[in-house]
Amino acid sequence: MKRYLTVDDIGDLSQALQEAKEVKRTPYAWDTLGKNKTIILIFFNSSLRTRLSTQKAAMNLGMNVIVLDVNKDGWKLESEFGVIMDGDKPEHLREAVPVIGRYCDIIAVRSFATFEDKKADYEENILNQFIEFAGVPVISMESATRHPLQAFADLFTIEEYKTKARPKVVLTWAPHPRALPQAVPNSFAEWMKKADVEFVITHPKGYELAPEFSNGATIEYDQNKAFENADFIYAKNWASYSEYGQILSKDRSWTVDEEKMKLTNNAKFMHCLPVRRNMIVSDEVIDSENSIVIDEAANREVSAQVVIKRMLENLNQD
Numbered sequence: 514m515k516r517y518l519t520v521d522d523i524g525d526l527s528q529a530l531q532e533a534k535e536v537k538r539t540p541y542a543w544d545t546l547g548k549n550k551t552i553i554l555i556f557f558n559s560s561l562r563t564r565l566s567t568q569k570a571a572m573n574l575g576m577n578v579i580v581l582d583v584n585k586d587g588w589k590l591e592s593e594f595g596v597i598m599d600g601d602k603p604e605h606l607r608e609a610v611p612v613i614g615r616y617c618d619i620i621a622v623r624s625f626a627t628f629e630d631k632k633a634d635y636e637e638n639i640l641n642q643f644i645e646f647a648g649v650p651v652i653s654m655e656s657a658t659r660h661p662l663q664a665f666a667d668l669f670t671i672e673e674y675k676t677k678a679r680p681k682v683v684l685t686w687a688p689h690p691r692a693l694p695q696a697v698p699n700s701f702a703e704w705m706k707k708a709d710v711e712f713v714i715t716h717p718k719g720y721e722l723a724p725e726f727s728n729g730a731t732i733e734y735d736q737n738k739a740f741e742n743a744d745f746i747y748a749k750n751w752a753s754y755s756e757y758g759q760i761l762s763k764d765r766s767w768t769v770d771e772e773k774m775k776l777t778n779n780a781k782f783m784h785c786l787p788v789r790r791n792m793i794v795s796d797e798v799i800d801s802e803n804s805i806v807i808d809e810a811a812n813r814e815v816s817a818q819v820v821i822k823r824m825l826e827n828l829n830q831d
């Protein structure tokens with residue numbers, strides 16, 4: 514594996530899930546694989562889970578780990594081409610990325626959508642410069658359009674908790690005070706459509722995901738109807754794609770509460786975290802025994818370790 518950006522990079526899902534199971538059972542079985550190899554985790558945006566789980570996964574594999582918070586620790590980086598660099602960004606990604614690639618064997622990067630330019634966000638302007646100029650394998654730790662380490666952990670968590678061969682999984686929009694990117698719901702949809710699940714997306718009108726992510730999923734605008742007989746409820750807020758980056762609703766009737774969970778088949782509650790209590794989900798639901806958000810977050814270490822392990826195996830073959 515030379516890049517990890519979308520569901521297509523993981524290959525066969527059942528093989529990946531089997532590997533995740535082995536990694537979870539024996540996380541230190543490959544603790545010399547990364548000897549004398551260095552991974553850098555580059556953050557343009559904040560993180561708790563992604564930073565810690567990816568760092569831990571790399572350490573489990575015996576790697577050296579560097580963490581760079583671009584906004585605090587480095588020069589501010591320009592990403593546009595052809596600009597006169599007379600502003601507050603003294604270095605261009607065009608030089609910074611290949612330099613980093615000379616020091617490190619794997620680059621992992623987090624760079625969210627800016628909501629300033631839909632085309633630039635959906636063309637993955639920043640991530641693509643890492644892929645083009647790094648000269649080493651690149652892992653997305655959440656880009657403008659996808660969060661593949663999260664989606665892999667989500668699917669693995671569903672696999673661990675499912676009680677039937679083909680569970681009903683519902684992705685529900687929920688209200689939030691700020692405009693959030695579509696990366697998590699996009700990736701979740703991408704992974705669920707490939708998995709053996711009945712997949713339903715529910716959201717208010719105007720919150721349709723980009724067609725490349727929603728096509729093939731069942732869209733149900735009535736949240737109560739969507740929840741009927743669900744085995745997993747995956748809550749998330751996202752800003753509008755059609756009216757790009759806009760908040761069209763803060764309707765708290767979409768908050769996941771006990772009444773709505775009663776419509777389900779005793780569903781497990783999932784969220785990628787961080788979560789706004791009593792906006793996205795009521796205290797009662799997230800604190801209930803059906804909430805699996807902590808196990809879901811713990812599985813981020815597993816998904817990261819499978820991806821880094823595959824990259825190291827590939828590097829050691831070269």
Ligand code: CP
Pocket residue numbers: 559560561562563564655663785786787
């Ligand atoms: N779920 C997730 O990516 O969490 P962080 O933003 O804390 O990394």
